Amino acid sequence: MGKKGDKGEVKEAKEVKVKEQSTLKVEVSTSEIEALKQKLVLTGEEIKKIGVEAELLVGGKNYNTAIISTIENVRAPQFRAISSVAFHKLLDETKVNASVIRRVVDKEYDAIDWNDSEVNKDPEFLRKFVRNLAKKIKEHPERNASQVKLRTFINNVVDGFATSPEGIDQLRKRSVMVQVAILSVDLPKEVEEEVRQAYRDICKEAGEENVPVAVRSSAAGEDSRKKAFAGLQDTYLNIVGENEVVEAYHWDCASAYNLRSMTYRREAILDALAKAEATGDENLALEAKKEWAIENTSLSVCIMRMINPVVSGTAFSADTATGCRGTERKDLVSIDASYGLGEAVVSGMVTPDKFYVFQRDDGEEVVIRFMGFKDKKIVYDESGSGTKVVKVPEDMACRWALSLAQAEMVAKGVRAISKAYGGMIMDTEFCIDEYDRLWFVQARPETRWNEELEKHPHTIFMRRLEVDPKFLNNVEVILEGNGASRGAGQGVVKFLRSALELNKIAKGDVLAAERTDPDMVPGMRIASAILADAGGDTSHAAITSRELGIPAIIGIQRLEVLRSLDGQEVTVDASRGKVYRGLIPLVEVGGEIDTSKLPATKTKVGLILADVGQAMFLSRLREVEDFEVGLLRAEFMLGNIGVHPLALEAYDQGRLNGIVQKKLEELENRLTKIIKEQLASGIVSLDLKLRKYVGIITGLKQKVKELNEIEGGKGTEEVLAIHRQIRELDHKWDQYLDKATNYLDLLKTSIDLKEHIVAILGYKEELVTLVGKEPEMEQRKQEITEEVEEIYQKIKSDPYVLEVQEKIRSLREEIALKSGLKKEMDEIRELPSKIKSILKAKGYRTGKELYVQTLAQGLALFAMAFYGKPIVYRTTDYKSNEYRNLVGGSLFEEHEDNPMLGYRGVSRGIHDWELEAFKLARGAYGGKNLQLMLPFVRTLEEARSMKRYLADVHQLKSGEDGLKLILMSEIPSNAILAKQFIQEFDGFSIGSNDMTQLVLGTDRDNARLRHIYDEEDPAVVWAILVTIFTGQKYGKKVGFCGQGVSNSKIIRGLVCIAGIVSASVVPDTYAQTKFDIAEVEK
Template sequence: MSKEFILWFDDIGMEDVPRVGGKSASLGEMTKAEVPVPYGFTTTAHAYQFFLEHSELTSVLEELLRELKDPEDTETLQKVGKSIRKTITEAGMPKELETAIRKAYEELTKKYQKEGGSGEPYVAVRSSATAEDLPDASFAGQQETYLNVVGADELVERVQECFASLFTDRAIYYRIQKGFDHLEVALAAAVQLMVFSEAAGVMFTLNVSNGDRDVVQIEAAYGLGEYVVQGTVTPDVYYAEKEDFALNKIISTKDVMLIRKEKGGVEEKTVPKTKREKQVLSDEQIVQLAEYGISIEEHYKKPMDIEWGLDERTGKLWILQARPETAWAGKAPAKAAEVEITEERKVIVKGLPASPGMVAGKASVILNVSDINKFQQGDILVTEMTAPDWVPAMKKAKAIVTNSGGMTCHAAIVSREMQIPCIVATKNATDIIQNGQDITVDAVNGVVYEGILKEAVAKKEEEKAVMAEVFPVTGTKVLMNLGDPDLADKYAELPCDGIGLMREEFIWTTFIHEHPNYLIEVGQSEKVVDMLAEGFRRVAKALYPRPVVLRLSDFKTSEYSDLKGGEKYEPEEPSSLLGWRGASRYYDPEYVDAFKLELEAVKKVREEFRLKNLWVMIPFCRTVEECEKVITIMKEEGLERGPDFKIWLMAEIPSNIILADKFSEYVDGFSVGSNDLTMLILGADRDNDRIAHIFDERDLAVRRAIHHLIQAAHKHGKTVSICGQAPSVYPEFTSFLIKSGIDSVSVNPDAVKSTKHLVAQVEQRIMLEKATGRGIPEDTDLEW
């Protein structure tokens, strides 16, 4: 009889789910596969059924369940659940079953002592339902788990409480929703040696936020893992690439932890201040855990949801349980809410069309960056103006509408890169558009309509078969601007020759969120290096072997102040646009240590990840002496110009143009930042609506400066590119650049294909004119 009540882990596998439930069967399966699982045994479904029959509970449960006519009736659900649990826990445990449990615990004690343990072992008792952990039905977390149980008496009590937990309110509700018969589902109790966890958590063999199966996602916190599973603490989150175990880490603040008590039971304790913001697992432990996860996934041949623990006595990582991951197993898209469709075109707001497209949806009016957590995926963002710390919300937006700004403001630039419609300079969108209002954004014509236009939601016609697009080879390279590393894989297939401008600031605002000096002060310098390196790596890997030119940090003081801890380190400046930014920070005693962390991240990508296609660019460098200081620091940190490592200078200040011959001594090339260069040559604030008509990169003064730079750079054997917005917006400007002899142009992703064709046409026209002696005379106004 006892053989029917108890089975050991090494005697069972996944074929035994009907006998021992999903959790116990999985523990047995992993034990046989030599995954490091704490050893133990399980009661069986037969034992549970025997308990109900011997205690004459079946008819009692049926009668109580009949009282629950509507599962949405919360009050009745709670009343019925409580009555059933009380009935089960107060029933007597059948003698035969109790004896079998005690005998199994005695055998486990002998094994424990034989392997060096003393006294009776502490165990974890985990509920295992026979319909649990199936691909289409996740019962996870609906039944109870009891930790740090010691002694046969307490174990018998906990097993009986596990039986009762089959009727928690959420379990009853879930079974009704899934169509399971309450009395057809049985419960087993898995009893396994307790891991004395100094750290624990969960692991998924995919990214649970987007279903990406190329990564392992690990969540870690101090103490026992129950607080991670329950959501009581915000754990560290680590992402490990399955291909090469490259790591991306998000370190959280862990204030409390659940720990085991020496004499049984558990209690909550405060995490010591010195550990709260430290990384829970070492990089080596993360990789080891990820390897376990990949092995388990390969064994089960499906994505898995795994719980793990790090034993404080031995430093060994243990796998506590594993089940199929259900969120992405057969996930259907959420059903869209019905909206009223209109054909009436009632214009409520007008502005500048900064990024083309037409979409309809719900407006979300956000006035303060502190409220962006309220922004929902797929809404239309309506605000005064965006800045780098708005990027997390912008990534969720279907479209963006702002009160202020011009064609080169933050909202415009980022929207074009993300390829989402954007209208800027509406003046009063936040006053006219109501939060939650249905609107249609026509960013081709720069207008916002009231309601959902039929035209915006009409189904697209089935695409006709077309010939594959062919792109000509050009002498002038066409590069691409990129800020968000998450978009690298998406845009890598475009016919570009590399990245001409990778903006580092996106990584700070989207992933790091904290001021570098603050992180240095709290001992988390490694976080800066790791997270920057991960962002750089993603882009360099996606584009390899094409070059990726990283613009080193170019936040203004006002933007640095918005990062956590930033106010302590940033001065108040009357004009941060012309203040402490770019190269002037890199050698400043108050920032140089932070700059060295950027360089360390670059070096890590080039040397550890062997992505030698990562180059760098120095922004906003005012003087030749400043450039020399920065180059010296880079050399001291192991980044020296050579055949496979180029250093560019962003030419965005008139001094860069006037002294191009002097700057050429320290760099390999220049990249024109046409936005700031135009502003400083014309003395026109590019974000000022009042004088927006003056700000124009096509002005003769700007073109003459760029033409001179190209001539001076080429005279000294240096290359010239451009990474401002002008080539993406004005085709005639691109034509001027090519005729001036520029080496490359870097444009937004949406302009890569058209620019590639335009460059080819201009180059062919130049060759034709030279061959025939005919054509438009050179523009003599360009000469300096």
Template structure:
């Protein structure tokens, strides 16, 4: 046929003929379907067919005249020109031979499927789209559940006309593309019954940070438009690429999304309808773990194939669907990811210098901070009200919002997740966005100054007023290399992806208790002794663990996922995880904790750290911690994870902890497991030789070591002025530990606050030969320079 090609007849070399989307579908069907990747079959009208249609209807000159007189920055003019151009095409008549070829291809596709009139998706595919430098995602229209010959011909014409939507014209003008050199191919693809199943988006990198070690999946029930348009919060899944390639079949992390709505096809009305998702489905993951892993495997195959074709690493943006009738999974689109692929390797570290009243919170997109006057809009037709540099606040966005979004200093939406339209466009524009900020349009005052911060981890915040912040910009290759290992302290899993992109040698301190507080939230003994809980506490536990019959499994699953995200982010660099180090009053604040924790006069010096792990009143809780670490190392394959024992008062206590670990299946030295001990009590220094016989290394906790060496309660305001890690007593203890540990062949690092706060303290430790400094991320760049200069003066290499 002259004007039509079946997908299996085209590949990536045919972008000028069938556009980026259709060329990609053909490429996958030809090369990846034999490897198990399922792609629905279909056909495409060619770009030549589009030009033939325009020529036969004498539309070329009229289109050229309309565009030559257009100012794309004038919203009203843009809308008017778009309406007139689309009407020109919609009023055009099909040349008879083009019409016959489209219908013949549709009949063939229906026969292959064994149906008289196959339901299809009609998707536009421009000849300048899905490029490595510009995605054109969402610029033209797609139509789902098109059925019958008349309906098909109507929607093919509508797809051609969508080349001139206002957003598409604006996008091409913004990207510098000649409107008249772009043609449109229309893809007609067998419809996957996702309205009865599920759908979602896959990135073969983390879409926020650009970390390339993960496959990131989202999933909802029903058709995928709800994700793209940001109407719902999807489930999220992280799969680690390296360990997946090694054969480990385990998700690193998954998070349940709200999935508020389900988009379905109503056959009686012949249209798509959004319905509230039933509560029992909202509390269920849209994908089974094995399905998410299969899709991740397909995504890796797609990325590797496209990287080979392009001769360069090519992260991918993929759409998938699950047929609710057959249960089959399909890839329905794949395009190169264009945001991080084009971004220069520059580290921009944003720091908020003051905090204020929080007006709204949601998911942080990007890592930037911006301020501006808040403009609350309900509809893109209000674009005349929006001024350059304002903060856009709205319920949700779609491609019609893009002319406004390009002027925004920041974007805030009440709905949506990390793969919603607002999130994708914000990344492409390089502006911070807070999505899923429930109630933002009511909470953020119209016309008042606001600061949008996405530099505080996973949670994005909108503050009242214009707050001060600073930005440091560094090229990683410009940073000096040091003999002293430079590690980073990581508080929560959400911080790990961003922190792992810093030029570090790994993680010197990951705090398990932070994962308790932010993810698990339940006291471990409230899960091991669930049957003994009072009714009200059991109700609170049930709210978090309703999907688990075995309450212990909730703890191990949730904790292991938090740990694994940190270990995977830094893989294969070492990650040193400290077992839980809450004090009794802090444990008591977890759900059910008050039932199991004693009241202590001085919790700082009480039942904490190692003394809990082997004690009969907590040992069963510690064994859950051990089980989570064991899962991360053995089932997920993250052997770069090491562990550390805090507040270990005596060598005998250290031995009892190691015995408890071994009882739980975690044995020092087995499968390369290293176990460190915190050096935060003077006894750890004075008996360092004995501790060195039990542990693989030491990590100085400068806060507690200073407290105990100087006899200070660091929580007391009265003696706070006396607290100083730079006192000679503390420095002598640190120097003595380094000397004793090195004599025993053990390494010493520091993970306390002091090197981050005081560069001169870091310099003292380097002079004494410390092996590693673990720093807070915001102090890392500054301290690296200090260490490099000192090592140069000392002649250390």
């Protein structure tokens, strides 16, 4: 039976206190409470009677289960808490032969090659190894001689563990020795009987015999309040029967001393020692050694009735990656869900479906969802206790794990639990059974964001390493996945098959694994970055990397490629979800933004944003009174779609295959032209042995051969006749050879054998003349077709014909590869199937649905993150080269010499799907704070035409439902005719980058002209000022989007003094810009 980790996160030190527990405390006498504290098994009611102090006895899991079982409309399964009193009875009332245990463990442990692939392949190897050793010791003849108390033996073994310089293998041996000792003794009779009775009681309450239960560890004691031990000890699922429950309880007791639990305490002490040395405060070290001593280990166990789930998962009352809590109502619930038991989600075995649920102003629920990769599930093992992993049918894997109604149901339950805990961010686990009943099987206060929001309610911590953007144009992307923890790291990849290979990891390496588990935490702490092939936002890899502040990419779903990177240097760009080959320069960016200390400014300071995750991370900026998002770029969200909208449209309309075929023909013709040029210039050569080839196709070679074979034995006259026939055939052969020579380019470049036959037999010229529809012509064309087909069938398997065809094919492939055409042709050829796969993987039926939903949901999350603050969405301003880089882009985009001045902006038009997505985000998804901005509007007629189109076709009118239409003022014509343009819109937003390049006639992508590109140039300043003054004259808002305000004192001073309404910058410069503008305005 396999062990499944409970919850994989390692959390920061924090004493989490439930804010509203008074209703849970039942009035009882002191004597009754003291009596309850001595019990070995406690019910939920008894835990409530004891009150907060019960957490010391039964640990957080049991204590929180008792709380959620009292919450109205929240369903929790029956459970019993085996108190830590039972654990200490085990340690204090049993004895072991220390010498026997040491001898047996030393011998057997040292005989194992811990780097052996077979050992590392089996995730249960270590547990089976421990249990086998315990069995040997139980049967050892000297077992009962010279015994010492179990606790004494354990303390002797773990003495000095916290500060020992031993390597991971020797530390693991100590852990094994303790676990073997615990499992080698029998449980005290009283403890065993109480555990049995607890199981019987659960069965009785459930109304059935042999109920499957989960036997889960629940770390107890004072230190469990200060650090989360979730997932460090063992959990066993689908345990059926009294004997099996007793055995699982015993296993859990041993897991209190597994390596990850012991190293967790060790690392807490080592952290304190490092801090003590850095600060000179010796008390920090002394207190930590006392507080985190392994001798303090205490364990309670939760025995809970198991629900047989259809769907399970985790749900948080905030976004796990960013701490965003939704609107001002703190209504966001983040859900990860998959099929079967929830261990598949929390262990990172699958990438679950992601759901965000929040409320519109009218109380209606909004559900945003993203498809995961749910190819496996964990289910009960019907053959007995335990669980097994089974495949999910392909059609089921591509369906949503939760319906919209179920997602809303989970969200309401999580909000009720959060409310019971005084509004804290809660981390819950849930499941839905076959009767569509929702069960919450676990809940606890989340520590990372609760702690940060309690200690630093107004501070956003942004300092981190990122890939230097100057080098991003020349990187090789090896892998892509979900960035679970922002930032960048680099180093040598060390792929771990299991935690038994932790000795491979050195400080600064990139830790890679199919998925991580709590045993890997010691290696994760020293890694520069983490890569996990599977997992979602609440998997162990995701949560632990965020807690440790280490960049991580999860859900890569390319295991073999990830394995192959072992030993190679890579750069992990977790902010973008990409892995680059080699070491790319990193830069430190960001800082801390304390919203309570930002100065008040007359000029509003906003943000330029593109990434939803970054927006949610920065959501607390809405606390700033004058905050806004002055520019929300569409391109990043459309990049997540990854496919050209016209390719999606053609796919939906059934036209894509035809377009693909036409493009392939065009590329084949281009390839043929290149081959001809290279053949003519002698760069490549191809000898067809043309005479032989023509002879085979015409059949003349075979006829001559047959005549030569019958020559012997004939008379003179007959021989002469044969010779005449041969000469005639040779002459005919020469004629065909002459015709073939005229088509030598075709014969050397085309792999169409029928085309060769037509050319060599001279039918090519004749077919050109057969253009009419007269019966005679149609008949002749039919005759030629039939004759060509007949010859084709005769010669298609001829060895030399096959050899010629292979030569031509090889030549085409070689030149296609060298010219780059092969890659383009392969991509285009695979386009229809690739789009089909993308739609299936993301849970959409049509290209339109993919495009509209992806964009609308992204916009909705932006609107939620900055609820109540204006967000100016700029419609797509991809240049043709950027569109061309999308899947299918080469089918619809021409090469432009200067895309900066080419087919872009409103001249290209706004795709109807984009406008539908915008309307969906403002309507059904409640994003009323979204405004619309038009980019690169060249002329007044373009402006007016687009306004009419928005109003007449899409009912998007300025002033209706709070909508504002804004012009991106970035072309000299916008400034020159500012008076006319401003009357068409609700305001301007100055795009300083394009305005500068167009006023000065430079290309900002051209390195040679970089010295000319200057935002402070008088001509550019004139364009900026005239735009601002025109807006003031007509009482309309003018904003500024660009780094000029943060980078240039002159621009900053000019726009502020001129009276610009707002200036938007990138997040890393937001706080400093706010201070700089305040200084200007003094």
